[in-house]
Amino acid sequence: MARNSDQNQRVREERRERILTGALELFARNGLAGTKISDIAKHTAMSNGLVYHYFPSKEDIFIELIRTAFERLILACGYLESLTLPPHRKLLHAMDELVHTFRTSPTACLYHMLIAQATAAENIPAGARDILEQNRNIPYATMARVIAQGQEQGTIRPGKPDDLAFFFWVNINGIAQHQAMYGETAQCPDLAPLHRLYLTSKELP
Amino acid sequence: MARNSDQNQRVREERRERILTGALELFARNGLAGTKISDIAKHTAMSNGLVYHYFPSKEDIFIELIRTAFERLILACGYLESLTLPPHRKLLHAMDELVHTFRTSPTACLYHMLIAQATAAENIPAGARDILEQNRNIPYATMARVIAQGQEQGTIRPGKPDDLAFFFWVNINGIAQHQAMYGETAQCPDLAPLHRLYLTSKELP
DNA sequence: GTCTATATCCAGATAGAC
DNA sequence: GTCTATCTGGATATAGAC
Numbered sequence: 046m047a048r049n050s051d052q053n054q055r056v057r058e059e060r061r062e063r064i065l066t067g068a069l070e071l072f073a074r075n076g077l078a079g080t081k082i083s084d085i086a087k088h089t090a091m092s093n094g095l096v097y098h099y100f101p102s103k104e105d106i107f108i109e110l111i112r113t114a115f116e117r118l119i120l121a122c123g124y125l126e127s128l129t130l131p132p133h134r135k136l137l138h139a140m141d142e143l144v145h146t147f148r149t150s151p152t153a154c155l156y157h158m159l160i161a162q163a164t165a166a167e168n169i170p171a172g173a174r175d176i177l178e179q180n181r182n183i184p185y186a187t188m189a190r191v192i193a194q195g196q197e198q199g200t201i202r203p204g205k206p207d208d209l210a211f212f213f214w215v216n217i218n219g220i221a222q223h224q225a226m227y228g229e230t231a232q233c234p235d236l237a238p239l240h241r242l243y244l245t246s247k248e249l250p
Numbered sequence: 251m252a253r254n255s256d257q258n259q260r261v262r263e264e265r266r267e268r269i270l271t272g273a274l275e276l277f278a279r280n281g282l283a284g285t286k287i288s289d290i291a292k293h294t295a296m297s298n299g300l301v302y303h304y305f306p307s308k309e310d311i312f313i314e315l316i317r318t319a320f321e322r323l324i325l326a327c328g329y330l331e332s333l334t335l336p337p338h339r340k341l342l343h344a345m346d347e348l349v350h351t352f353r354t355s356p357t358a359c360l361y362h363m364l365i366a367q368a369t370a371a372e373n374i375p376a377g378a379r380d381i382l383e384q385n386r387n388i389p390y391a392t393m394a395r396v397i398a399q400g401q402e403q404g405t406i407r408p409g410k411p412d413d414l415a416f417f418f419w420v421n422i423n424g425i426a427q428h429q430a431m432y433g434e435t436a437q438c439p440d441l442a443p444l445h446r447l448y449l450t451s452k453e454l455p
Numbered sequence: 456g457t458c459t460a461t462a463t464c465c466a467g468a469t470a471g472a473c
Numbered sequence: 474g475t476c477t478a479t480c481t482g483g484a485t486a487t488a489g490a491c
Contacts, residue, residue: 056474074370079283081466092476097468158370164431165279165363202446208439215424216417223420226369234413241407241446261456286484297458302486 061099063089065113066152068106073158073225077107077169104170111163111173114156115180122187132195136188136213136243140236143217147224148233157221185210192243200248212242266304268294270318271357273311278363278430282312282374309375316368316378319361320385327392337400341393341418341448345441348422352429353438362426390415397448405453414448 067089071080082103086093100106125139146153163169163177188210195201201209216239224233240249272294276285287308291298305311330344351358368374368382393415400406406414421444429438446454 053474060474074372076281076284076371079281079371079373082468083466093467094469094477095475098474101468103467161427162370165367165427166281166284167279168284202443204443205439209443211428211439212421212443215421215428219420219424222366222370223416234410234416238407238409238414238417238447242443258456265456287486288484298485299459299487300457303456306486308485 057099060091060095064091064096064099064106065110069110069152069155069159072107072110073155073162076162076166077104078166104173107163108170108172108176110156110159111176114160115176115183117156118160119180119183122184126187126191131200132191132198133200133244133248135191136195136201137240139188139191140213140217140239144220144224144233144236147221148228151225151228154221154225154228157218158225161218161222184214188213195243200245201243202245209243262304265296265300269296269301269304269311270315274315274357274360274364277312277315278360278367281367281371282309283371309378312368313375313377313381315361315364316381319365320381320388322361323365324385324388327389331392331396336405337396337403338405338449338453340396341400341406342445344393344396345418345422345444349425349429349438349441352426353433356430356433359426359430359433362423363430366423366427389419393418400448405450406448407450417447 064085068080068085071084071088075084080103082093082096085103085106086096089096100109121139121143125135128135128138130138143153160177163173164181169177185207189206192201192206192209192213196203196206220233223231269290273285273290276289276293280289285308287298287301290308290311291301294301305314326344326348330340333340333343335343348358365382368378369386374382390412394411397406397411397414397418401408401411425438428436
């Protein structure tokens with residue numbers, strides 16, 4: 046019956062989601078090879094077999110997470126550029142918003158760590174590698190564009206936009222990592238010092 | 251005979267060194283779990299058995315590398331503080347020197363990545379975890395001291411020394427990671443923009 | 456000191472009962 | 474949809490030949 050299969054559908058979705066969330070945490074910290082199916086099963090209070098009922102393999106879970114990680118990141122980049130804000134405000138907004146998300150949702154940090162893990166590892170599945178190669182550059186390019194616009198308007202300091210974008214993401218990733226690991230004990234510092242990296246003196250308080 | 255055993259000793263040392271160097275590269279990128287003994291053997295052109303002749307287990311290689319990583323880092327910290335340089339010069343010197351080392355010796359980046367890997371992973375051997383816990387804070391504390399001294403002298407911008415030290419190491423680690431991964435293709439940006447993070451206006455060009 | 460062969464164990468994945 | 478039992482491959486580590 047339709048009603049029954051609707052419910053099943055919802056259960057299925059909820060299970061898949063639980064597996065993905067649990068696996069994200071483990072993959073982000075321990076990597077693909079360092080995470081066992083039994084870890085994921087334990088972490089989500091399922092049996093080994095049930096995990097395989099929802100995903101054909103460990104690597105498929107990994108690939109799906111990488112896909113989602115970039116989906117979210119690229120969505121955020123598009124959203125940022127669509128805002129009707131002066132470029133230097135966009136930059137500050139991105140910084141604050143990202144770090145705020147890190148604080149409130151651990152998941153957000155974990156996606157960043159997952160990408161870092163995957164980028165470093167040599168033995169990730171080909172599907173994941175492809176997604177990585179194809180998207181890796183998008184956040185850098187987005188931020189470089191914003192920075193270049195700000196430089197034209199004289200609100201962002203001169204310098205190669207690519208370089209400043211590089212420092213932007215290095216900092217964001219470092220903060221994500223710190224927050225994911227010590228978030229509960231040590232608060233991440235206030236970001237105000239970082240503003241000096243990007244803004245011209247007339248925009249600084 | 252003494253001469254013969256001397257030679258053996260030297261061979262032994264050279265072999266151990268080769269294993270450690272090869273393993274560092276693999277552990278730093280793929281983690282402990284993601285690195286197989288056979289990978290290390292292949293990477294150093296030895297047989298599996300020979301690796302076990304020099305180290306009792308994979309984990310022992312890992313622990314020894316973690317030990318060395320901190321040894322080097324802490325040595326560098328001590329050296330930095332011993333320099334007869336004004337504090338803000340020490341900070342710039344540390345930054346330039348670290349990044350210069352990253353460029354000239356890939357090994358240096360790999361040690362930083364190894365520490366990052368080990369910090370993130372949950373399943374590292376207890377011995378490695380201990381070293382990590384005991385030393386993790388030393389580089390931060392060193393840099394915070396230098397920064398505090400610079401603030402007293404008015405050459406380094408105000409702000410919590412711990413926070414600035416945090417940003418310092420976040421950037422260094424990010425650069426190390428970038429250099430280790432894309433070092434051959436993409437040059438790491440010039441560090442001048444980062445100076446603004448730390449120096450008061452009168453010290454800036 | 457170095458290699459090959461092998462024992463042992465554990466993790467990924469499947470089958471089939473409920 | 475969920476679990477337990479099981480197959481299978483591969484990785485750690487050891488033994489023993491050279």
